[in-house]
Structures are given as C-alpha cells and as structure tokens.
Amino acid sequence: xxxxxxxxxxxxxxxxxxxxxxxxxxxxxxxxxxxxxxxxxxxxxxxxxxxxxxxxxxxxxxxxxxxxxxxxxxxxxxxxxxxxxxxxxxxxxxxxxxxxxxxxxxxxxxxxxxxxxxxxxxxxxxxxxxxxxxxxxx
Numbered sequence: 001x002x003x004x005x006x007x008x009x010x011x012x013x014x015x016x017x018x019x020x021x022x023x024x025x026x027x028x029x030x031x032x033x034x035x036x037x038x039x040x041x042x043x044x045x046x047x048x049x050x051x052x053x054x055x056x057x058x059x060x061x062x063x064x065x066x067x068x069x070x071x072x073x074x075x076x077x078x079x080x081x082x083x084x085x086x087x088x089x090x091x092x093x094x095x096x097x098x099x100x101x102x103x104x105x106x107x108x109x110x111x112x113x114x115x116x117x118x119x120x121x122x123x124x125x126x127x128x129x130x131x132x133x134x135x136x137x138x
Contacts, residue, residue, distance in 0.1 A: 009036050009048065035059060 004015050004022060006029045017025045035055035045051050072080075 008033050009040065009051075011048075031059060032056075 001016050002019060002022070004017050004025060006013050006015060006026075008029065015025060015029075032055055035058050036051050039045055039051045039054050039058075045054065
C-alpha cells in the first residue's frame with residue numbers, strides 16, 4: 001500500500017492507495033475538489049461537513065446516471081465510427097500534404113558538412129571581444 005498527499009479546500013490529507021491506482025485516486029481527488037469548490041463558491045453552505053455531504057451526493061448522482069444510462073444504439077456506434085474515420089482520413093490528408101511525394105528523388109547526396117572552424121586563428125573579425133568581465137545586474 002502506498003500513500004498519497006492531497007489537498008481539499010486547503011486542508012491536507014494523507015490517503016492510502018493500492019499500488020498502481022494513484023492516477024485514479026488523483027482523478028477522484030480532483031473531482032471531489034471541483035465539487036467542493038463549486039459548492040463553496042455558491043456561498044449558500046458554510047460548514048465543511050455539509051459541503052462534503054453535498055459533494056458526495058453530487059458525485060454519486062452522476063455515477064448513478066452513468067450506470068443506468070442505456071447503452072448506445074448500433075446506429076449511434078456506427079455514427080461515432082464514421083466520425084472517427086472521417087477525422088482519421090483528414091489527418092492522413094494533412095500528413096500527406098506535409099510530407100514529400102512518394103517519388104521524391106532519393107539519390108541526391110546530402111549537403112557537405114560546414115567547415116571546421118580554425119580555433120588557432122581566434123574569433124572572426126565581426127565578433128566583438130569583451131574586454132571587461134561581465135557582471136550580473138544588481
């Protein structure tokens with residue numbers, strides 16, 4: 001069992017968490033924090049206990065809605081797949097437009113590397129030389 005520090009409405013908590021479940025627990029903490037903040041910002045309820053109860057009820061209600069919602073119909077699933085396919089096709093077109101054509105010549109040699117600078121001759125004439133040491137501004 002690992003432990004995770006979190007904060008809800010400015011108060012710190014240490015939560016026990018099974019290994020590998022930290023991302024889900026962080027999401028749960030963020031969901032509860034969002035609910036508590038919305039209730040607090042509405043300004044009608046002041047005690048933490050009442051805010052916690054309302055936040056728990058709001059989260060539980062949303063979960064219950066998801067559990068009793070009917071599964072999507074085959075038509076809805078097909079629509080979603082068609083939309084996904086259209087988005088994939090658009091991305092493929094954009095990638096193809098950005099890439100060189102398939103018949104792009106591959107026998108062109110690469111450009112030669114830049115010449116190695118001659119470190120014995122000093123800096124180029126157009127590079128200023130600092131004559132005083134640099135000091136950071138104070």
